[in-house]
Amino acid sequence: MGVKISWDSQAGKGLDAVEVYRSKTKIDPANPGTPLATLDPSVTSYEDFTAVNKNLYYYCLAAKKGTERSFGNSQLTGYFSETGPGNSTIARGSWNSGFMDRVPSASFITGPDLAAKLTGLIYSGNPGSPSSWFKFAYKGRVLFFPDTAMFNTTWNRFYEAGMVFGTDDFGKTPAGVPGSVNQKRVVEINGLQYIVRLAKLSDIDLSKYLTLQDDTIASEYRSTLTRTLRATVETQAGALRRLGDGTTLPIMLGQHLYSATQAAYAPAGAPATLGAAAITSNISTAVVLELIMP
Amino acid sequence: MALRLKWDNPNVVTTKTTIYRGDAPLDNTNLPAPLVTLDAGVTEWVDNGAKFGNTYYYILGSKTDFDEVLTPNQKILVADNRGVGPSTLLLGDDSLGFFGQVLSSDFVNSTHILAVAATTSGLPGTTFTPVWNKFIRKGKIIYVPDRTFGTTAWTALYQAGFVYGVDANGPADAALAGLTLTNQNRVIDFKGYKYKVRMLRGITDRPLTLDLWNAQKSNQEQLPAPEDNEFNDLVYPLMWPVPLKYQRLPNLFEDAPDAFLGAPWNAYDSTTANNLTLTNRIWCQERHPVATAAASTVCARGVRSAVYGATAYPYTADHLSAMAYNAGNISCYWMPVLELVEDSVTVTKG
Numbered sequence: 001m002g003v004k005i006s007w008d009s010q011a012g013k014g015l016d017a018v019e020v021y022r023s024k025t026k027i028d029p030a031n032p033g034t035p036l037a038t039l040d041p042s043v044t045s046y047e048d049f050t051a052v053n054k055n056l057y058y059y060c061l062a063a064k065k066g067t068e069r070s071f072g073n074s075q076l077t078g079y080f081s082e083t084g085p086g087n088s089t090i091a092r093g094s095w096n097s098g099f100m101d102r103v104p105s106a107s108f109i110t111g112p113d114l115a116a117k118l119t120g121l122i123y124s125g126n127p128g129s130p131s132s133w134f135k136f137a138y139k140g141r142v143l144f145f146p147d148t149a150m151f152n153t154t155w156n157r158f159y160e161a162g163m164v165f166g167t168d169d170f171g172k173t174p175a176g177v178p179g180s181v182n183q184k185r186v187v188e189i190n191g192l193q194y195i196v197r198l199a200k201l202s203d204i205d206l207s208k209y210l211t212l213q214d215d216t217i218a219s220e221y222r223s224t225l226t227r228t229l230r231a232t233v234e235t236q237a238g239a240l241r242r243l244g245d246g247t248t249l250p251i252m253l254g255q256h257l258y259s260a261t262q263a264a265y266a267p268a269g270a271p272a273t274l275g276a277a278a279i280t281s282n283i284s285t286a287v288v289l290e291l292i293m294p
Numbered sequence: 295m296a297l298r299l300k301w302d303n304p305n306v307v308t309t310k311t312t313i314y315r316g317d318a319p320l321d322n323t324n325l326p327a328p329l330v331t332l333d334a335g336v337t338e339w340v341d342n343g344a345k346f347g348n349t350y351y352y353i354l355g356s357k358t359d360f361d362e363v364l365t366p367n368q369k370i371l372v373a374d375n376r377g378v379g380p381s382t383l384l385l386g387d388d389s390l391g392f393f394g395q396v397l398s399s400d401f402v403n404s405t406h407i408l409a410v411a412a413t414t415s416g417l418p419g420t421t422f423t424p425v426w427n428k429f430i431r432k433g434k435i436i437y438v439p440d441r442t443f444g445t446t447a448w449t450a451l452y453q454a455g456f457v458y459g460v461d462a463n464g465p466a467d468a469a470l471a472g473l474t475l476t477n478q479n480r481v482i483d484f485k486g487y488k489y490k491v492r493m494l495r496g497i498t499d500r501p502l503t504l505d506l507w508n509a510q511k512s513n514q515e516q517l518p519a520p521e522d523n524e525f526n527d528l529v530y531p532l533m534w535p536v537p538l539k540y541q542r543l544p545n546l547f548e549d550a551p552d553a554f555l556g557a558p559w560n561a562y563d564s565t566t567a568n569n570l571t572l573t574n575r576i577w578c579q580e581r582h583p584v585a586t587a588a589a590s591t592v593c594a595r596g597v598r599s600a601v602y603g604a605t606a607y608p609y610t611a612d613h614l615s616a617m618a619y620n621a622g623n624i625s626c627y628w629m630p631v632l633e634l635v636e637d638s639v640t641v642t643k644g
Contacts, residue, residue, distance in 0.1 A: 007388075007434050075387040093538075123312055129559050224344060231548040236544055241385075241544035245536040 003079050005059055006045035007072075015041035019062040019069070021203075027060040029071035035062070048056065051079045054180050054293050056095050056140050082193055083142045084108075084291045086135045092243045093137075094172040095138065097223040099243040100135040103144070108133050110187050111150060117187045121161035123153035124282055133289075138223040144194070145225045149250040153289065155263035155279040158198060158253070161185065165206070165255055166197030166290060172206040193292040198285075199225075201266055201274070203255035210237065210256035210264040213237065213273055221252060226271045236272035253277070253285035297344040297372050300486065305333060305356055308334045312362065313354035314402070315341065319367045331357070344372045377435045377487050377634040379428040382594025387542070391430045392546055393505055396437065398423035400483055404443055407491050407630055411454040411482045418444030418628065426632070427546070429528050432499070435634035437489070438528045441553035442627035448577050448592045449473060449622050451493065455480040457579055459633055473594050479596055488635040493522040493628075496578025496595040496617065504583045510593075515539050515613045524596045525578055526583035526615075528631075529554070535611040551596070551609045555627070558599040558606035567602045574598030575618055576627045591619035594626050609629040 010018060019035035021027050023071050037046055041063075051057060058074040078095035079126070080088075086101035093099055115127035130146035138144075146268045152160075158164050165171040165183035172178075185196045185278045200220035202210045216222050217238030228244030258264040258276035265283060267275045277283045301310065312328040331545055332339060344350060351367045379396035382576055386392055396430055404422040410415050412553055417504050424439035453474045457464075461479035464470050480491045498506055498521050511517055514526065520540050530536070531543040533551045552558075561567070575594035582591045597616040601607045 071589065073387045073391065075389075091539065092541055219474055227544075231545075232534075242534070242536060243544050244538065245534055249451070 003047040003051045003057065003059075003077055004045060004047045004048050004081075005061075005075070005077075007061060009042065009044050010063060011042040013041070013063070015063050015065050016045060017041060017064040019254065020046050021062065022049075022051075022062040023058050023060075023074075023176070024056070026058050027071070027074045029060075029062075029069075032062065032071065038064075049105065053079060053081050054140065055079055073189050074134070074209070078137065078140070080142070080293060081194070082291075083137075084144070085190070086133075090137060093227070093241075095137050096139055097227075097229065098137045099224075099242070100137055100142070101146075103133045103135050105130050105132060108144065110144070110294075111148075114150070114187070114189075114196075117189075118161065118163070118185070121137075121151065121153065121163065123151040125152050127151055127217055127286070134225055134228060138224050139218055142291040142293070143220075143224060144291070145199075145208040146250065146286050149284040149286050150245050152282050152284040155198075155253060155257075155277070155281055159183075163196050163287065164198050166195045166288075171255075174207050174209050175257075175260060187289075189289075194289040195292060197288050197290065198255045199252045199266070199288050200255055201252070202265055204256070206256060208256075209259055210274065211258055211276075216266075216272060216274065221254070221266060221273060225265075227248060229271065233270070235270050238272065239272060251284060252274075253283055296304075297341045297350075297370065299341060299352065299354075301354055302641060303337060303356065309356040309358055310334055311336060311339075312357050313341075314338060314353040314355070315344075316351045317375055318350075319369075322353060322364045325364075328407065329492065344478050349374050353559075358507070367387075371626040376430075376636070377424070377428065377489070378435075379437075380611075381432070384576040385546075386430075388433055390432075390542055392531070393428040393430065394557065395440075396426045396428055396505055398425065401426055402484060402632070404630075405455075406482055406484075410482055410491060412476050412480065414451065417446050417454055418443055426457075426534060427528075431524065431527055431606060435636075436524070436528060437632040437634075438494075438532070438546075439629065439631070440532065440549070442555075442597060442626060442629045445507040446628050447486075447623050447625055448581075448620075449588050451577065451628060452478075452622075454474060455490050457493050459490040461605040467503070467583070467617055469581060469583050469590075471585055472516050472590060472636050473528030482632065489606065489632040490635055491630050492527065492633060493546075493579050494595075494631055495576060495580060496523055496593040497521065497580045498523050502580050502583055507583050509581070510617060510619075512617060513612055514617055515612070525576075529576075529596070530614055533609075533614060537611045537615040540615070541621075551599075553607075553611060554629070555596050555613065556598040556600075556607060558602050560603055560606040562602060562604075564602045567600045568598035572600050572618075572620065573624060573626050574600065575616070575620065576629050581622065588623045589621040593622045594618050599613060621625075 020037040023038045060074045061072040062069040086103035090098035111127040111129040121193040128148045128150045133144045162185040171183045194279040203213045254264045262276040311332040353522035355362045383391040426437040458478035463475045482489045529543040531546045534582040579591045580593040
């Protein structure tokens with residue numbers, strides 16, 4: 001339990017103290033609040049036992065001499081006791097939006113096994129077989145994305161199986177509540193629970209139609225999986241720094257509707273643009289598994 | 295927070311120094327009253343009124359009884375100023391972060407580097423004017439160029455003093471047998487800061503041991519656990535290929551590896567292809583821990599895409615994460631980096 005931070009020795013610089021600051025938001029040197037700890041200047045590490053599981057914290061060190069302080073940069077650290085299979089830390093990016101690992105299906109779940117756990121979902125043909133899953137951290141959550149399309153089915157059928165919104169309610173569309181199926185579909189994989197749902201292609205409210213590429217910027221999907229592609233593939237506005245050099249992604253059906261009869265989706269070849277598929281038409285799409293942290 | 299200003303005064307006549315400060319660029323025809331007027335001979339002053347995090351514009355004047363000669367506006371951010379270039383992190387933190395870029399025209403180019411060599415024998419004489427990428431890694435400020443500087447033997451770079459960046463013939467863990475012993479502390483003085491010329495470490499941050507040397511793979515991605523090193527952290531993010539496991543920063547740029555490793559090459563010529571994939575690699579610091587001769591092996595990172603055949607093979611992440619041990623006396627790519635020297639020595643006047 002706890003978060004341990006360490007730094008190079010500052011002994012010999014004639015400091016009066018080294019101070020540790022912690023905050024849920026980035027620390028402003030002009031208004032840092034009270035230090036979490038005030039340490040002897042020869043100390044080179046600090047273990048914060050008061051950090052609470054499933055939280056993101058910014059830490060900042062200050063060198064104190066007299067009444068003056070020199071601040072280091074805020075460092076964002078996630079404190080999660082369980083992140084599921086694969087690497088438990090961030091390989092690239094940050095805890096707010098970072099690539100953690102590519103987990104082989106054999107270490108997580110295969111396509112047919114996932115399909116078997118999703119009773120009630122109607123789809124055409126066979127489920128896809130991802131060779132691996134991309135594991136991402138996004139704003140304190142851990143998400144898994146398959147590297148191939150999983151199910152050839154419709155938005156309506158995902159809804160009927162409780163797999164669109166991932167929320168413990170009936171969901172929301174511009175036309176109101178779309179039905180009476182609870183949308184928190186949970187599967188258990190190797191002792192851990194995951195919400196199975198469609199991707200969030202936009203941060204706009206679900207009561208609005210998603211028709212503009214601009215509205216996809218900084219969304220969950222644009223902050224995670226699309227960043228595994230080369231810049232030459234995700235050329236659209238709002239692309240973040242690249243975390244990978246892949247060339248393809250599966251189609252990703254979104255939670256938002258595009259119109260009264262269509263759902264928005266991210267096409268395979270240009271994942272940051274928007275496509276529209278009738279909510280009654282089959283589309284071969286990937287899904288998202290969101291870890292429920294114990 | 296206080297800001298210490300230092301300057302040189304090359305005037306031969308006696309001049310006082312005036313200091314002006316503004317929150318915006320000052321108009322030298324309409325200056326406010328000076329903050330201070332200092333006596334002749336003073337070359338340093340502490341502005342105790344400067345606030346941390348603010349940016350000020352200073353003008354210094356050299357004043358005689360008859361005239362006052364002014365400097366251009368000097369824009370200064372009150373912070374822990376560390377080396378030329380931007381001083382706020384674009385991403386990352388003190389353990390590994392990126393500040394931004396500095397052009398050669400605002401900093402140094404290969405000519406300045408060659409000027410501090412112990413000997414330029416065997417070094418490429420071409421002038422290279424790279425863009426420098428300013429990083430912080432484990433608290434050290436390191437400038438990495440956006441290209442390599444031609445090819446030369448590692449032994450020649452050692453003889454120039456450009457390998458290790460320590461004030462000795464080598465660090466404690468280096469084996470130096472077979473080399474012309476040379477002090478490795480080659481320092482460029484630029485606008486009041488000092489920069490050591492050295493090369494990146496390509497294997498590890500830890501002291502190099504024979505076990506570590508023998509544990510390396512021809513592709514660093516094959517290592518079962520990360521062995522953090524400067525090449526991985528500071529070179530991978532500069533190019534579009536992303537070694538999946540051990541690149542730690544997001545891509546800073548989407549450049550092709552061509553400027554570092556050469557353009558993808560192909561021809562029905564296996565001799566040349568083999569030679570290019572042998573030598574078109576980037577020298578790093580580490581040398582065989584029990585090296586005995588000039589031809590003993592040295593770590594070289596990355597590899598050029600060069601194939602026998604009708605079509606060139608595009609770069610992949612594997613070309614970046616490649617690693618090899620090459621004889622130290624053959625020619626490979628030279629990529630100098632500059633490390634800010636921050637511990638200054640106080641000289642007491644007698």
